[in-house]
Amino acid sequence: MTAADQPPATAARQSVGRPVVTSxxxxxxxxxxxxxxxxxxxxxxxxxxxxxxxxxxxxxxxxxxxxxxxWGQFDRTLTGFRQILDAMPPDLPVATAVRRGVLAFNQFPPDADPPHRQRMRLILETPALLAHSILRYEQWRAVIAEYVARRLGHSPGDLLPRTVGQVSLALALTAYESWLADDSADLNELLAATYDELTSFLELREHST
Amino acid sequence: MTAADQPPATAARQSVGRPVVTSxxxxxxxxxxxxxxxxxxxxxxxxxxxxxxxxxxxxxxxxxxxxxxxWGQFDRTLTGFRQILDAMPPDLPVATAVRRGVLAFNQFPPDADPPHRQRMRLILETPALLAHSILRYEQWRAVIAEYVARRLGHSPGDLLPRTVGQVSLALALTAYESWLADDSADLNELLAATYDELTSFLELREHST
DNA sequence: GAGGATAATGGCACTCGTGGTCAAAAAGAT
DNA sequence: ATCTTTTTGACCACGAGTGCCATTATCCTC
The missing domain is CATH 1.10.10.60 (Homeodomain-like)
Incomplete structure (x- = not known):
């Protein structure tokens, strides 16, 4: 009931007991x-x-x-995402910081691109995986919500931080869709474009109810 | 291969053959x-x-x-959603029309509220159902994307219409979360508040990259 | 070096959802 | 009364998930 129940946890303490056979x-x-x-x-x-x-x-x-x-090592990449956001200059407007954070999070070295594309294509084009994905993205949204809450002095459970987390995910997913649809597309450009689309769309409206 | 393969389709043609035993x-x-x-x-x-x-x-x-x-009769409610959007005055800014459309779609008669709440609570609080929900919401997003595309002369597959659909869903889900967390909350007010939160948040930023 | 402690392994069995097949049932139509 | 049509439900198989437990392979202690 202590450590024996834990999954093998690749690259963890492994001195006593039968050695793992895989990873x-x-x-x-x-x-x-x-x-x-x-x-x-x-x-x-x-x-x-x-x-x-x-x-x-x-x-x-x-x-x-x-x-x-x-999903592989997705949990570990969340730590990186947190660090990216924390490293944003505090004088940067929150919205800009989030935007840049999301862009930076999705900046991959060019040689890591094909596998990443293959992975995301599998996830987004397999219904069972697409459905499952929102369970995994919950933590991703939480990272954003926590950052926004901290910057604005809110609680992560407040409406605004949660909204920003959810909308950021929506934008990222939209960009990923387009990215997968076009082999020559650049993910970061698409992310930026999606953000811009939203901004310009909202500016199309007057302040009515 | 013609009609025999179709599911019983409650309230459909049923004159010949063994009668249905349920609905x-x-x-x-x-x-x-x-x-x-x-x-x-x-x-x-x-x-x-x-x-x-x-x-x-x-x-x-x-x-x-x-x-x-x-999910019950969700497919049928989508038709209603389409009609709501189509009935929006054409001179209304698109963003405003979408906003009002989403609000109207979620306007339920007070007596239908408790069942609706129960249904949504089940869906949003059961992991398997939450995951499955995005497969169902895909059509909901499509309704918005098609409306936006038509209004702006785009294709429903373009970046902007898809973005608006995805973001609208994000806002609605956020509002629903808050609604379920507070028994005395009003769904329509929360939807409006979520839209406002996003707008004000985006206004917090300068136009930098 | 023998024996014990430790922890992963893998086989077995069971539940549940899903879906194919098909004979039986229950109606109308001739 | 028989034929046609359509739904029903039983039986089956498969795959994912999971509890249980003996087995195995290592390290640790004496």
């Missing part, structure tokens, strides 16, 4: 190979287990669900 | 009773079938998935 990364790689070949639905946990060379039960220990496999 | 509404009601008593996960299709008095297989014919049961 999150190894499973992820095998899984992606199979996903590419047979599609997400067409790939069973059994097939993944066979590809990795472990039991099906072991796969379920490393990933709490099949839907979680494509 | 979407009847199943929905029984299901909600059980959901309230045992929770969504704690209710199996078998239990619902027993409560309705039909076979488990029949439930699966009326609803393509367990996740779809709480």
């Amino acid at each position: 999150h990364a190894a499973i992820e790689q095998s899984a992606f190979r199979l996903f590419a070949a047979h599609g997400f639905e067409g790939t069973t946990l059994e097939m993944i287990a066979a590809e990795v060379g472990v039991g099906r039960r072991t796969i379920s220990r490393y990933f709490t669900s099949k839907n979680d496999i494509p | 979407h509404a009847a199943i929905e009601q029984s299901a909600f009773r059980l959901f309230a008593a045992h929770g969504f996960e704690g209710t199996t299709l078998e239990m619902i079938a027993a409560e309705v008095g039909v076979g488990r297989r029949t439930i699966s014919r009326y609803f393509t998935s367990k996740n779809d049961i709480p």
